Amino acid sequence: MDTQLLKYGLRNDQPTHISEVPSGLKCNCKCPHCGSPLVARKGMQREHHFAHHGPSSCKHAIETALHLVAKQALEKSSVIKLPAVLVTFSTYYAATIQIAPESMYQIDSIRLEKRVGDIVPDLIATIQNRELFIEIFVTHQVDEKKRNKITKLGISAIEIDLSNAPRDLDFDSVSELVVNGIKNKRWIYNVKKEKEYKKIMSQTIRKHSITRGLASHVDLCPKSIRVWQGQPYANIIDDCLYCEHCLNMGYNMSYVDCNGHLEKQTNSEL
Ligand SMILES: [Zn+2]
Incomplete structure:
Protein backbone atom coordinates (compact mmCIF):
# COMPACT_ATOMS: atom_id res chain seq x y z
CA MET A 1 0.00 0.00 0.00
CA HIS A 60 12.72 2.64 6.33
CA ALA A 61 12.83 6.35 5.59
CA ILE A 62 9.33 6.99 7.00
CA GLU A 63 9.98 5.08 10.24
CA THR A 64 13.32 6.78 10.75
CA ALA A 65 11.71 10.18 10.08
CA LEU A 66 9.04 9.53 12.75
CA HIS A 67 11.75 8.54 15.22
CA LEU A 68 13.68 11.74 14.51
CA VAL A 69 10.62 13.96 14.72
CA ALA A 70 9.65 12.39 18.05
CA LYS A 71 13.09 13.17 19.41
CA GLN A 72 12.93 16.71 18.04
CA ALA A 73 9.49 17.25 19.63
CA LEU A 74 10.80 16.23 23.06
CA GLU A 75 13.94 18.27 22.64
CA LYS A 76 11.77 21.35 22.06
CA SER A 77 9.43 20.63 24.94
CA SER A 78 9.93 21.96 28.46
CA VAL A 79 7.62 19.38 30.02
CA ILE A 80 6.77 15.69 29.76
CA LYS A 81 3.95 13.68 31.24
CA LEU A 82 5.14 10.52 32.99
CA PRO A 83 3.10 7.50 34.05
CA ALA A 84 2.37 6.66 37.67
CA VAL A 85 5.08 4.73 39.51
CA LEU A 86 3.68 1.51 40.91
CA VAL A 87 5.29 -1.15 43.05
CA THR A 88 3.91 -4.51 42.03
CA PHE A 89 4.54 -7.98 43.38
CA SER A 90 4.80 -11.35 41.72
CA THR A 91 1.91 -12.79 43.71
CA TYR A 92 -1.68 -12.22 42.74
CA TYR A 93 -3.21 -10.98 45.99
CA ALA A 94 -0.46 -8.62 47.10
CA ALA A 95 -1.73 -5.07 46.70
CA THR A 96 -0.07 -2.76 44.17
CA ILE A 97 1.39 0.33 45.83
CA GLN A 98 1.44 3.67 44.02
CA ILE A 99 4.45 5.74 45.02
CA ALA A 100 4.01 8.57 42.49
CA PRO A 101 0.92 9.53 40.48
CA GLU A 102 0.84 10.12 36.75
CA SER A 103 2.07 13.69 36.43
CA MET A 104 3.49 16.43 34.23
CA TYR A 105 7.15 17.13 34.96
CA GLN A 106 9.34 20.11 34.14
CA ILE A 107 12.33 19.17 32.00
CA ASP A 108 15.43 21.00 33.25
CA SER A 109 17.55 19.95 30.29
CA ILE A 110 17.44 17.37 27.54
CA ARG A 111 20.04 16.06 25.15
CA LEU A 112 20.13 13.70 22.24
CA GLU A 113 21.85 10.33 22.06
CA LYS A 114 24.79 10.43 24.37
CA ARG A 115 26.66 7.32 25.37
CA VAL A 116 26.26 6.30 29.00
CA GLY A 117 28.16 3.15 29.93
CA ASP A 118 27.70 1.03 26.85
CA ILE A 119 24.24 2.18 25.88
CA VAL A 120 23.05 5.17 23.90
CA PRO A 121 19.52 6.17 24.91
CA ASP A 122 17.50 8.20 22.38
CA LEU A 123 17.29 11.12 24.79
CA ILE A 124 18.55 11.91 28.27
CA ALA A 125 16.42 14.38 30.20
CA THR A 126 17.23 15.93 33.55
CA ILE A 127 14.15 16.22 35.75
CA GLN A 128 14.38 17.29 39.39
CA ASN A 129 18.14 16.81 39.28
CA ARG A 130 17.81 13.21 38.17
CA GLU A 131 18.57 11.75 34.80
CA LEU A 132 15.84 10.04 32.85
CA PHE A 133 16.50 7.95 29.76
CA ILE A 134 13.82 8.25 27.11
CA GLU A 135 13.59 5.54 24.48
CA ILE A 136 11.33 5.92 21.46
CA PHE A 137 9.92 2.71 20.05
CA VAL A 138 9.01 2.93 16.39
CA THR A 139 10.45 -0.35 15.14
CA HIS A 140 12.93 -1.37 17.85
CA GLN A 141 11.56 -2.08 21.31
CA VAL A 142 13.88 -2.00 24.30
CA ASP A 143 14.93 -5.64 24.66
CA GLU A 144 15.98 -7.67 27.68
CA LYS A 145 19.65 -6.97 27.05
CA LYS A 146 19.20 -3.21 27.03
CA ARG A 147 16.84 -3.35 30.00
CA ASN A 148 19.50 -5.21 31.99
CA LYS A 149 22.10 -2.61 31.08
CA ILE A 150 19.79 0.20 32.19
CA THR A 151 19.05 -1.64 35.44
CA LYS A 152 22.77 -2.03 36.06
CA LEU A 153 23.34 1.69 35.51
CA GLY A 154 20.51 2.41 37.94
CA ILE A 155 19.01 5.25 35.90
CA SER A 156 15.24 5.62 35.46
CA ALA A 157 14.04 5.00 31.92
CA ILE A 158 10.78 5.17 30.02
CA GLU A 159 9.82 3.86 26.64
CA ILE A 160 7.42 5.78 24.41
CA ASP A 161 5.60 3.41 22.09
CA LEU A 162 4.96 4.86 18.65
CA SER A 163 4.92 1.49 16.93
CA ASN A 164 1.22 1.83 16.09
CA ALA A 165 1.26 5.56 15.37
CA PRO A 166 0.59 6.62 11.80
CA ARG A 167 3.97 7.14 10.16
CA ASP A 168 3.11 10.44 8.51
CA LEU A 169 1.88 12.35 11.58
CA ASP A 170 2.60 16.06 11.55
CA PHE A 171 4.90 17.62 14.12
CA ASP A 172 2.12 18.76 16.48
CA SER A 173 0.52 15.32 16.60
CA VAL A 174 3.86 13.64 17.28
CA SER A 175 4.55 16.25 19.94
CA GLU A 176 1.16 15.59 21.57
CA LEU A 177 1.95 11.86 21.72
CA VAL A 178 5.44 12.13 23.14
CA VAL A 179 4.87 15.05 25.51
CA ASN A 180 1.28 14.62 26.76
CA GLY A 181 0.64 10.97 25.89
CA ILE A 182 0.40 8.54 28.78
CA LYS A 183 -0.99 5.23 27.55
CA ASN A 184 1.95 4.89 25.18
CA LYS A 185 4.56 5.33 27.93
CA ARG A 186 5.88 2.69 30.29
CA TRP A 187 8.62 2.55 32.85
CA ILE A 188 11.49 0.31 31.86
CA TYR A 189 13.23 1.02 35.13
CA ASN A 190 12.41 3.38 37.96
CA VAL A 191 14.87 4.17 40.73
CA LYS A 192 12.21 5.08 43.34
CA LYS A 193 10.23 1.97 42.58
CA GLU A 194 13.26 -0.30 42.96
CA LYS A 195 14.20 1.38 46.24
CA GLU A 196 10.68 1.01 47.60
CA TYR A 197 10.43 -2.60 46.41
CA LYS A 198 13.71 -3.48 48.12
CA LYS A 199 12.62 -1.72 51.30
CA ILE A 200 9.32 -3.60 51.40
CA MET A 201 10.96 -6.94 50.63
CA SER A 202 13.61 -6.37 53.29
CA GLN A 203 10.80 -6.23 55.84
CA THR A 204 9.37 -9.59 54.82
CA ILE A 205 10.20 -12.82 56.58
CA ARG A 206 11.13 -15.76 54.38
CA LYS A 207 9.24 -18.83 55.51
CA HIS A 208 10.42 -22.11 54.04
CA SER A 209 7.86 -24.71 53.18
CA ILE A 210 7.53 -27.80 55.34
CA THR A 211 6.03 -30.90 53.74
CA ARG A 212 3.54 -32.70 55.94
CA GLY A 213 1.96 -35.63 54.20
CA LEU A 214 0.67 -34.19 50.93
CA ALA A 215 0.49 -30.62 52.19
CA SER A 216 3.04 -27.81 52.09
CA HIS A 217 2.94 -25.69 55.21
CA VAL A 218 4.72 -22.69 56.63
CA ASP A 219 4.88 -22.35 60.37
CA LEU A 220 4.24 -19.30 62.55
CA CYS A 221 1.64 -17.73 60.25
CA PRO A 222 1.20 -14.20 61.66
CA LYS A 223 -2.50 -14.33 60.82
CA SER A 224 -2.82 -17.62 62.71
CA ILE A 225 -4.90 -19.01 59.88
CA ARG A 226 -4.51 -22.56 61.20
CA VAL A 227 -3.35 -23.77 64.56
CA TRP A 228 -1.88 -27.15 65.49
CA GLN A 229 -1.06 -27.86 69.11
CA GLY A 230 -0.97 -24.17 69.91
CA GLN A 231 1.33 -23.32 66.95
CA PRO A 232 -0.01 -21.16 64.13
CA TYR A 233 0.72 -22.29 60.57
CA ALA A 234 -0.66 -21.86 57.06
CA ASN A 235 -1.15 -24.05 54.04
CA ILE A 236 0.77 -22.52 51.16
CA ILE A 237 -1.70 -23.51 48.45
CA ASP A 238 -4.92 -22.89 50.39
CA ASP A 239 -3.85 -19.86 52.42
CA CYS A 240 -0.65 -18.09 51.34
CA LEU A 241 -1.59 -18.14 47.67
CA TYR A 242 -4.65 -16.00 48.49
CA CYS A 243 -3.05 -13.88 51.18
CA GLU A 244 -2.25 -10.18 50.65
CA HIS A 245 0.79 -10.58 52.89
CA CYS A 246 2.48 -13.10 50.66
CA LEU A 247 4.64 -10.83 48.48
CA ASN A 248 6.75 -13.45 46.76
CA MET A 249 6.97 -17.20 46.38
CA GLY A 250 9.97 -19.38 45.74
CA TYR A 251 10.19 -21.77 42.82
CA ASN A 252 7.78 -24.68 43.35
CA MET A 253 6.43 -22.89 46.43
CA SER A 254 9.63 -23.73 48.28
CA TYR A 255 9.19 -20.62 50.42
CA VAL A 256 7.01 -17.53 50.86
CA ASP A 257 8.14 -13.99 51.61
CA CYS A 258 5.56 -12.82 54.12
CA ASN A 259 4.98 -9.40 55.67
CA GLY A 260 2.00 -10.39 57.80
CA HIS A 261 3.95 -9.65 60.99
CA LEU A 262 3.87 -5.93 60.12
CA GLU A 263 0.08 -5.85 60.21
CA LYS A 264 0.11 -7.73 63.49
CA GLN A 265 2.32 -5.01 64.99
CA THR A 266 0.03 -2.26 63.74
CA ASN A 267 -3.03 -3.97 65.11
CA SER A 268 -1.54 -4.55 68.52
CA GLU A 269 -0.75 -0.84 68.73
CA LEU A 270 -4.42 0.06 68.35
ZN1 LIG B 1 16.51 6.52 2.12
Whole structure:
Protein backbone atom coordinates (compact mmCIF):
# COMPACT_ATOMS: atom_id res chain seq x y z
CA MET A 1 0.00 0.00 0.00
CA ASP A 2 1.40 3.34 -0.97
CA THR A 3 -0.65 5.43 1.43
CA GLN A 4 2.26 6.54 3.54
CA LEU A 5 4.41 9.28 2.20
CA LEU A 6 7.69 10.64 3.50
CA LYS A 7 6.91 14.05 4.99
CA TYR A 8 10.25 14.79 6.62
CA GLY A 9 13.70 15.14 5.17
CA LEU A 10 16.95 15.98 6.91
CA ARG A 11 18.05 19.53 6.24
CA ASN A 12 21.27 20.50 8.01
CA ASP A 13 20.73 17.36 10.10
CA GLN A 14 17.35 18.60 11.34
CA PRO A 15 14.12 16.79 10.46
CA THR A 16 12.30 19.30 8.28
CA HIS A 17 8.68 19.11 7.11
CA ILE A 18 7.89 19.13 3.40
CA SER A 19 5.93 22.40 3.85
CA GLU A 20 9.09 24.21 4.95
CA VAL A 21 11.20 23.56 1.85
CA PRO A 22 11.18 24.62 -1.82
CA SER A 23 10.26 21.95 -4.35
CA GLY A 24 12.60 19.70 -6.26
CA LEU A 25 16.24 19.14 -5.40
CA LYS A 26 16.38 22.72 -4.15
CA CYS A 27 14.86 21.41 -0.92
CA ASN A 28 18.44 20.45 -0.06
CA CYS A 29 17.29 17.52 2.03
CA LYS A 30 18.68 14.06 2.66
CA CYS A 31 16.86 10.85 3.48
CA PRO A 32 16.66 10.43 7.27
CA HIS A 33 17.47 6.74 6.86
CA CYS A 34 19.98 6.25 4.03
CA GLY A 35 21.28 9.78 3.59
CA SER A 36 20.68 9.97 -0.17
CA PRO A 37 19.43 13.22 -1.70
CA LEU A 38 15.70 13.78 -1.67
CA VAL A 39 13.41 15.55 -4.11
CA ALA A 40 10.54 17.58 -2.66
CA ARG A 41 7.46 16.65 -4.70
CA LYS A 42 5.14 19.59 -4.33
CA GLY A 43 2.88 19.22 -7.33
CA MET A 44 -0.87 19.57 -7.78
CA GLN A 45 -1.70 15.86 -8.07
CA ARG A 46 -0.55 14.13 -4.91
CA GLU A 47 -0.10 15.17 -1.34
CA HIS A 48 3.28 16.90 -0.95
CA HIS A 49 6.05 14.52 0.01
CA PHE A 50 9.69 13.68 -0.36
CA ALA A 51 11.03 11.02 -2.71
CA HIS A 52 14.49 9.62 -3.18
CA HIS A 53 16.34 11.20 -6.09
CA GLY A 54 16.81 8.34 -8.49
CA PRO A 55 15.97 4.68 -7.92
CA SER A 56 16.02 3.57 -4.32
CA SER A 57 15.25 0.50 -2.26
CA CYS A 58 15.16 2.47 0.98
CA LYS A 59 12.20 1.09 2.91
CA HIS A 60 12.72 2.64 6.33
CA ALA A 61 12.83 6.35 5.59
CA ILE A 62 9.33 6.99 7.00
CA GLU A 63 9.98 5.08 10.24
CA THR A 64 13.32 6.78 10.75
CA ALA A 65 11.71 10.18 10.08
CA LEU A 66 9.04 9.53 12.75
CA HIS A 67 11.75 8.54 15.22
CA LEU A 68 13.68 11.74 14.51
CA VAL A 69 10.62 13.96 14.72
CA ALA A 70 9.65 12.39 18.05
CA LYS A 71 13.09 13.17 19.41
CA GLN A 72 12.93 16.71 18.04
CA ALA A 73 9.49 17.25 19.63
CA LEU A 74 10.80 16.23 23.06
CA GLU A 75 13.94 18.27 22.64
CA LYS A 76 11.77 21.35 22.06
CA SER A 77 9.43 20.63 24.94
CA SER A 78 9.93 21.96 28.46
CA VAL A 79 7.62 19.38 30.02
CA ILE A 80 6.77 15.69 29.76
CA LYS A 81 3.95 13.68 31.24
CA LEU A 82 5.14 10.52 32.99
CA PRO A 83 3.10 7.50 34.05
CA ALA A 84 2.37 6.66 37.67
CA VAL A 85 5.08 4.73 39.51
CA LEU A 86 3.68 1.51 40.91
CA VAL A 87 5.29 -1.15 43.05
CA THR A 88 3.91 -4.51 42.03
CA PHE A 89 4.54 -7.98 43.38
CA SER A 90 4.80 -11.35 41.72
CA THR A 91 1.91 -12.79 43.71
CA TYR A 92 -1.68 -12.22 42.74
CA TYR A 93 -3.21 -10.98 45.99
CA ALA A 94 -0.46 -8.62 47.10
CA ALA A 95 -1.73 -5.07 46.70
CA THR A 96 -0.07 -2.76 44.17
CA ILE A 97 1.39 0.33 45.83
CA GLN A 98 1.44 3.67 44.02
CA ILE A 99 4.45 5.74 45.02
CA ALA A 100 4.01 8.57 42.49
CA PRO A 101 0.92 9.53 40.48
CA GLU A 102 0.84 10.12 36.75
CA SER A 103 2.07 13.69 36.43
CA MET A 104 3.49 16.43 34.23
CA TYR A 105 7.15 17.13 34.96
CA GLN A 106 9.34 20.11 34.14
CA ILE A 107 12.33 19.17 32.00
CA ASP A 108 15.43 21.00 33.25
CA SER A 109 17.55 19.95 30.29
CA ILE A 110 17.44 17.37 27.54
CA ARG A 111 20.04 16.06 25.15
CA LEU A 112 20.13 13.70 22.24
CA GLU A 113 21.85 10.33 22.06
CA LYS A 114 24.79 10.43 24.37
CA ARG A 115 26.66 7.32 25.37
CA VAL A 116 26.26 6.30 29.00
CA GLY A 117 28.16 3.15 29.93
CA ASP A 118 27.70 1.03 26.85
CA ILE A 119 24.24 2.18 25.88
CA VAL A 120 23.05 5.17 23.90
CA PRO A 121 19.52 6.17 24.91
CA ASP A 122 17.50 8.20 22.38
CA LEU A 123 17.29 11.12 24.79
CA ILE A 124 18.55 11.91 28.27
CA ALA A 125 16.42 14.38 30.20
CA THR A 126 17.23 15.93 33.55
CA ILE A 127 14.15 16.22 35.75
CA GLN A 128 14.38 17.29 39.39
CA ASN A 129 18.14 16.81 39.28
CA ARG A 130 17.81 13.21 38.17
CA GLU A 131 18.57 11.75 34.80
CA LEU A 132 15.84 10.04 32.85
CA PHE A 133 16.50 7.95 29.76
CA ILE A 134 13.82 8.25 27.11
CA GLU A 135 13.59 5.54 24.48
CA ILE A 136 11.33 5.92 21.46
CA PHE A 137 9.92 2.71 20.05
CA VAL A 138 9.01 2.93 16.39
CA THR A 139 10.45 -0.35 15.14
CA HIS A 140 12.93 -1.37 17.85
CA GLN A 141 11.56 -2.08 21.31
CA VAL A 142 13.88 -2.00 24.30
CA ASP A 143 14.93 -5.64 24.66
CA GLU A 144 15.98 -7.67 27.68
CA LYS A 145 19.65 -6.97 27.05
CA LYS A 146 19.20 -3.21 27.03
CA ARG A 147 16.84 -3.35 30.00
CA ASN A 148 19.50 -5.21 31.99
CA LYS A 149 22.10 -2.61 31.08
CA ILE A 150 19.79 0.20 32.19
CA THR A 151 19.05 -1.64 35.44
CA LYS A 152 22.77 -2.03 36.06
CA LEU A 153 23.34 1.69 35.51
CA GLY A 154 20.51 2.41 37.94
CA ILE A 155 19.01 5.25 35.90
CA SER A 156 15.24 5.62 35.46
CA ALA A 157 14.04 5.00 31.92
CA ILE A 158 10.78 5.17 30.02
CA GLU A 159 9.82 3.86 26.64
CA ILE A 160 7.42 5.78 24.41
CA ASP A 161 5.60 3.41 22.09
CA LEU A 162 4.96 4.86 18.65
CA SER A 163 4.92 1.49 16.93
CA ASN A 164 1.22 1.83 16.09
CA ALA A 165 1.26 5.56 15.37
CA PRO A 166 0.59 6.62 11.80
CA ARG A 167 3.97 7.14 10.16
CA ASP A 168 3.11 10.44 8.51
CA LEU A 169 1.88 12.35 11.58
CA ASP A 170 2.60 16.06 11.55
CA PHE A 171 4.90 17.62 14.12
CA ASP A 172 2.12 18.76 16.48
CA SER A 173 0.52 15.32 16.60
CA VAL A 174 3.86 13.64 17.28
CA SER A 175 4.55 16.25 19.94
CA GLU A 176 1.16 15.59 21.57
CA LEU A 177 1.95 11.86 21.72
CA VAL A 178 5.44 12.13 23.14
CA VAL A 179 4.87 15.05 25.51
CA ASN A 180 1.28 14.62 26.76
CA GLY A 181 0.64 10.97 25.89
CA ILE A 182 0.40 8.54 28.78
CA LYS A 183 -0.99 5.23 27.55
CA ASN A 184 1.95 4.89 25.18
CA LYS A 185 4.56 5.33 27.93
CA ARG A 186 5.88 2.69 30.29
CA TRP A 187 8.62 2.55 32.85
CA ILE A 188 11.49 0.31 31.86
CA TYR A 189 13.23 1.02 35.13
CA ASN A 190 12.41 3.38 37.96
CA VAL A 191 14.87 4.17 40.73
CA LYS A 192 12.21 5.08 43.34
CA LYS A 193 10.23 1.97 42.58
CA GLU A 194 13.26 -0.30 42.96
CA LYS A 195 14.20 1.38 46.24
CA GLU A 196 10.68 1.01 47.60
CA TYR A 197 10.43 -2.60 46.41
CA LYS A 198 13.71 -3.48 48.12
CA LYS A 199 12.62 -1.72 51.30
CA ILE A 200 9.32 -3.60 51.40
CA MET A 201 10.96 -6.94 50.63
CA SER A 202 13.61 -6.37 53.29
CA GLN A 203 10.80 -6.23 55.84
CA THR A 204 9.37 -9.59 54.82
CA ILE A 205 10.20 -12.82 56.58
CA ARG A 206 11.13 -15.76 54.38
CA LYS A 207 9.24 -18.83 55.51
CA HIS A 208 10.42 -22.11 54.04
CA SER A 209 7.86 -24.71 53.18
CA ILE A 210 7.53 -27.80 55.34
CA THR A 211 6.03 -30.90 53.74
CA ARG A 212 3.54 -32.70 55.94
CA GLY A 213 1.96 -35.63 54.20
CA LEU A 214 0.67 -34.19 50.93
CA ALA A 215 0.49 -30.62 52.19
CA SER A 216 3.04 -27.81 52.09
CA HIS A 217 2.94 -25.69 55.21
CA VAL A 218 4.72 -22.69 56.63
CA ASP A 219 4.88 -22.35 60.37
CA LEU A 220 4.24 -19.30 62.55
CA CYS A 221 1.64 -17.73 60.25
CA PRO A 222 1.20 -14.20 61.66
CA LYS A 223 -2.50 -14.33 60.82
CA SER A 224 -2.82 -17.62 62.71
CA ILE A 225 -4.90 -19.01 59.88
CA ARG A 226 -4.51 -22.56 61.20
CA VAL A 227 -3.35 -23.77 64.56
CA TRP A 228 -1.88 -27.15 65.49
CA GLN A 229 -1.06 -27.86 69.11
CA GLY A 230 -0.97 -24.17 69.91
CA GLN A 231 1.33 -23.32 66.95
CA PRO A 232 -0.01 -21.16 64.13
CA TYR A 233 0.72 -22.29 60.57
CA ALA A 234 -0.66 -21.86 57.06
CA ASN A 235 -1.15 -24.05 54.04
CA ILE A 236 0.77 -22.52 51.16
CA ILE A 237 -1.70 -23.51 48.45
CA ASP A 238 -4.92 -22.89 50.39
CA ASP A 239 -3.85 -19.86 52.42
CA CYS A 240 -0.65 -18.09 51.34
CA LEU A 241 -1.59 -18.14 47.67
CA TYR A 242 -4.65 -16.00 48.49
CA CYS A 243 -3.05 -13.88 51.18
CA GLU A 244 -2.25 -10.18 50.65
CA HIS A 245 0.79 -10.58 52.89
CA CYS A 246 2.48 -13.10 50.66
CA LEU A 247 4.64 -10.83 48.48
CA ASN A 248 6.75 -13.45 46.76
CA MET A 249 6.97 -17.20 46.38
CA GLY A 250 9.97 -19.38 45.74
CA TYR A 251 10.19 -21.77 42.82
CA ASN A 252 7.78 -24.68 43.35
CA MET A 253 6.43 -22.89 46.43
CA SER A 254 9.63 -23.73 48.28
CA TYR A 255 9.19 -20.62 50.42
CA VAL A 256 7.01 -17.53 50.86
CA ASP A 257 8.14 -13.99 51.61
CA CYS A 258 5.56 -12.82 54.12
CA ASN A 259 4.98 -9.40 55.67
CA GLY A 260 2.00 -10.39 57.80
CA HIS A 261 3.95 -9.65 60.99
CA LEU A 262 3.87 -5.93 60.12
CA GLU A 263 0.08 -5.85 60.21
CA LYS A 264 0.11 -7.73 63.49
CA GLN A 265 2.32 -5.01 64.99
CA THR A 266 0.03 -2.26 63.74
CA ASN A 267 -3.03 -3.97 65.11
CA SER A 268 -1.54 -4.55 68.52
CA GLU A 269 -0.75 -0.84 68.73
CA LEU A 270 -4.42 0.06 68.35
ZN1 LIG B 1 16.51 6.52 2.12
